[in-house]
Amino acid sequence: MNEQTGVQQTWDMVIVGAGPAGLAAALNGRIREKSALILAAGLTPPRLQKAPHVKNYPGFNGITGEDLYERFYRHAQEMGVEFRDERVENIYPGVNFTVVTRGNQIYLGRTVILATGIQQARQLEGEQELVGRGLGYCATCDGPLYRDKDVAVVGETPEAEEEVNFLASIGRNIYYFPLYKGMVKVDRKVDVRRERPQAILGDDRVRAVALPDREIPVDGVFIIRTVAPVERLITGLHQEQGAITVDRTMATNIPCVFAAGDCTGKPYQIGKAVGEGLTAAQSAIHCLDNKPDA
Amino acid sequence: MNEQTGVQQTWDMVIVGAGPAGLAAALNGRIREKSALILAAGLTPPRLQKAPHVKNYPGFNGITGEDLYERFYRHAQEMGVEFRDERVENIYPGVNFTVVTRGNQIYLGRTVILATGIQQARQLEGEQELVGRGLGYCATCDGPLYRDKDVAVVGETPEAEEEVNFLASIGRNIYYFPLYKGMVKVDRKVDVRRERPQAILGDDRVRAVALPDREIPVDGVFIIRTVAPVERLITGLHQEQGAITVDRTMATNIPCVFAAGDCTGKPYQIGKAVGEGLTAAQSAIHCLDNKPDA
Numbered sequence: 226m227n228e229q230t231g232v233q234q235t236w237d238m239v240i241v242g243a244g245p246a247g248l249a250a251a252l253n254g255r256i257r258e259k260s261a262l263i264l265a266a267g268l269t270p271p272r273l274q275k276a277p278h279v280k281n282y283p284g285f286n287g288i289t290g291e292d293l294y295e296r297f298y299r300h301a302q303e304m305g306v307e308f309r310d311e312r313v314e315n316i317y318p319g320v321n322f323t324v325v326t327r328g329n330q331i332y333l334g335r336t337v338i339l340a341t342g343i344q345q346a347r348q349l350e351g352e353q354e355l356v357g358r359g360l361g362y363c364a365t366c367d368g369p370l371y372r373d374k375d376v377a378v379v380g381e382t383p384e385a386e387e388e389v390n391f392l393a394s395i396g397r398n399i400y401y402f403p404l405y406k407g408m409v410k411v412d413r414k415v416d417v418r419r420e421r422p423q424a425i426l427g428d429d430r431v432r433a434v435a436l437p438d439r440e441i442p443v444d445g446v447f448i449i450r451t452v453a454p455v456e457r458l459i460t461g462l463h464q465e466q467g468a469i470t471v472d473r474t475m476a477t478n479i480p481c482v483f484a485a486g487d488c489t490g491k492p493y494q495i496g497k498a499v500g501e502g503l504t505a506a507q508s509a510i511h512c513l514d515n516k517p518d519a
Numbered sequence: 520m521n522e523q524t525g526v527q528q529t530w531d532m533v534i535v536g537a538g539p540a541g542l543a544a545a546l547n548g549r550i551r552e553k554s555a556l557i558l559a560a561g562l563t564p565p566r567l568q569k570a571p572h573v574k575n576y577p578g579f580n581g582i583t584g585e586d587l588y589e590r591f592y593r594h595a596q597e598m599g600v601e602f603r604d605e606r607v608e609n610i611y612p613g614v615n616f617t618v619v620t621r622g623n624q625i626y627l628g629r630t631v632i633l634a635t636g637i638q639q640a641r642q643l644e645g646e647q648e649l650v651g652r653g654l655g656y657c658a659t660c661d662g663p664l665y666r667d668k669d670v671a672v673v674g675e676t677p678e679a680e681e682e683v684n685f686l687a688s689i690g691r692n693i694y695y696f697p698l699y700k701g702m703v704k705v706d707r708k709v710d711v712r713r714e715r716p717q718a719i720l721g722d723d724r725v726r727a728v729a730l731p732d733r734e735i736p737v738d739g740v741f742i743i744r745t746v747a748p749v750e751r752l753i754t755g756l757h758q759e760q761g762a763i764t765v766d767r768t769m770a771t772n773i774p775c776v777f778a779a780g781d782c783t784g785k786p787y788q789i790g791k792a793v794g795e796g797l798t799a800a801q802s803a804i805h806c807l808d809n810k811p812d813a
Contacts, residue, residue: 249577249790256575281550283543283793284590285578286597296578303580473767473784490767492801496543499577500794507786 236262238509239324239334241313241458244273245294245495246486247340248301249502250509255304257510262332263301264324266312273495282495293495314363316459318479327363335516336481336509339469340502341455343487349379350424350435352448359431362457364388364447371396374444377434379422380404385449386411392447400434400441455488466490475505481512530556532803533618533628535607535752538567539588539789540780541634542595543796544803549598551804556626557595558618560606560678567789576789587789608657610753612773621657629810630775630803633763634796635749637781643673644718644729646742653725656751658682658741665690668738671728673716674698679743680705686741694728694735749782760784769799775806 238254240247243265251261276290285293302308311326316337324332352360361367364378368391377400378389385401386409393399393412400416403409409417424435425446433440456464463470463478468490475483483505486498532548534541537559545555570584579587596602605620610631618626646654655661658672662685671694672683679695680703687693687706695711697703703711718729719740727734749763750756757764757772762784769777777799780792 245577249575252577253575253788280598281543281547281797282578283539283546283594284576284587286594293578300577300580304574471767473765492798494547494794494797494801496790496797497794500788500791500797503575503788503790503794504786507788 233331233333234260235321235333235335236260237334237513238262238336238338238506239264239322239332240338240340241265241316241324242340242342242486242488243298243308244340244342244486244498245297246488246498246502246505247338248297248306249499250338250340250483250485250506251306251502252301252304253503253506254509255301255306257506259506259510259513261306261506262334263306263308264311264313264326264332265308266327267310279495282499313458314366315457316482318459318482322481327365329365336483336512337459338502338505338509339455339458339477339482339484339488340486340498340505341458341488343493348454349422349448351427352425355425355427355431355446356457358429359427359445360425361445361447362449362454364392364449367445367447368392368395371445373397375442376400376445376447377402377422377441377443378447378449380449382449383407383409385447388447388449389415398443400443402434474508474511475501476508481509481516483508527625527627528554529615529627529629530554531628531807532556532630532632532800533558533616533626534632534634535559535610535618536634536636536780536782537592537602538634538636538780538792539591540782540792540796540799541632542591542600543793544632544634544777544779544800545600545796546595546598547797547800548803549595549600551800553800553804553807555600555800556628557600557602558605558607558620558626559602560621561604573789576793607752608660609751610776612753612776616775621659623659630777630806631753632796632799632803633749633752633771633776633778633782634780634792634799635752635782637787642748643716643742645721646719649719649721649725649740650751652723653721653739654719655739655741656743656748658686658743661739661741662686662689665739667691669736670694670739670741671696671716671735671737672741672743674743676743677701677703682741682743683709692737694737696728765795768802768805769795770802775803775810777802 237259238261240263254261273290278287315325317323322334375398376396379402389401389411422434426433433442469484471489485501485505487493531553532555534557548555567584572581609619611617616628666689669692670690673696683705693709716728720727727736763778779795779799781787
């Protein structure tokens with residue numbers, strides 16, 4: 226039982242991602258009368274919604290991605306799937322899984338299904354080497370370490386601005402590199418730079434951000450992406466070439482953790498994601514049936 | 520080139536089976552402008568058509584199996600998939616695959632996708648040991664070997680009656696074991712027995728059919744099933760526990776032969792079959808792209 230939150234529901238399946246794979250997994254779980262919670266930031270898979278004509282999902286020839294998604298979502302709702310608009314930051318195994326969101330909410334799951342979509346994030350040079358050594362992904366979590374220090378934030382999404390402002394309230398020099406178009410609204414203290422960092426520099430720890438013509442010395446770097454790299458979610462999750470390693474039952478290398486959809490690799494197709502989501506749910510149910518009660 | 524048939528079309532994909540997996544594979548092939556031919560006996564997957572309410576295919580909550588199948592079929596037709604109502608008997612690898620049907624039609628395919636559905640056939644005792652030694656599955660093919668001999672036919676479907684009558688026209692004593700209900704219309708010379716054979720007996724060759732109380736000596740046995748056991752289709756196809764062995768790309772152990780849907784194992788769900796069909800087609804396309812022109 227989690228001490229911070231008191232008594233709280235334990236879900237049969239906590240599903241990360243609200244795309245076709247996540248929705249299919251959740252509704253298949255509900256058909257078997259398992260409780261299913263979907264956690265997803267924004268609850269809108271942009272790639273599907275932008276598709277003008279979907280021709281390869283059997284049964285709907287030429288439907289818009291938006292209409293198809295609407296039908297998927299409604300179908301899942303009708304089956305009693307529950308949704309929370311939350312970005313998952315970490316998943317800790319245990320008797321049950323403890324799923325921690327960016328907003329520091331905690332959800333407990335007997336099984337976990339990862340349906341996080343395609344890995345679109347290109348890593349910055351130096352990122353992988355320096356993670357945990359001055360490079361982080363959640364300023365609200367680690368920011369307090371940088372009181373009165375110099376920090377850079379690389380933001381793929383306007384959501385990063387909130388984190389930038391939090392850092393501005395405690396740090397010394399804050400550099401912000403927005404990688405999106407449009408207005409940037411941050412504390413006037415922040416040095417906003419419309420440049421793309423070339424690399425994060427440092428040996429033992431972060432030392433500087435490399436720009437094409439110069440280096441900016443910093444004590445820490447935060448990278449705020451639209452999608453959290455999935456390897457950060459659960460320690461030890463196996464991947465190959467950017468895709469989560471799964472077997473034919475959609476099992477990952479971590480017991481009772483399954484994956485489905487684009488995050489398991491090509492082909493990046495709705496029907497493939499749906500099929501994998503259904504299969505992942507079946508396998509999760511099998512795992513539930515064989516799990517001691519917690 | 521096949522001498523018997525003269526010049527004939529070679530299909531990019533020959534797909535065996537017209538269920539959700541076969542249709543999904545075919546339409547995905549067509550999207551990539553590959554020619555796709557579906558071969559299936561009757562073209563009606565009975566398990567899907569009989570489902571009163573399908574709840575686990577995202578986008579259609581509670582649709583009847585018949586309506587969903589109709590939509591799948593129309594979708595495939597709209598994409599230019601071609602269909603032939605043919606029962607596939609054998610597939611021979613080569614530069615291209617030679618696909619032979621019960622009606623002795625020959626189709627050539629650059630790739631093959633097996634979407635034959637669930638393996639419902641229970642084998643008879645002795646069947647596996649005696650196949651090719653007096654036990655066969657196609658009387659029209661092997662029947663002439665039994666001129667003036669005694670032959671038994673085990674028929675799961677009324678389609679078998681035609682084969683029984685053919686054997687009656689050339690053989691001596693013909694025993695027919697219809698395993699279906701309803702009228703049996705065969706040549707009056709045929710000894711129709713409403714019993715289920717217990718086993719096929721013989722050491723080197725078929726010797727007799729075993730009934731609960733006695734044995735009927737025969738020179739040959741034909742078993743006519745609704746679904747041909749898939750291991751007979753292609754020599755050397757790997758299976759495990761009745762399911763075709765596939766990897767995550769839906770590749771079987773035979774190059775350029777893929778499998779999708781229920782024939783690859785559980786879960787037996789429409790969406791899983793669809794996803795695998797789509798994936799199999801992508802993999803077949805990859806195979807086509809890397810294959811020397813034949």
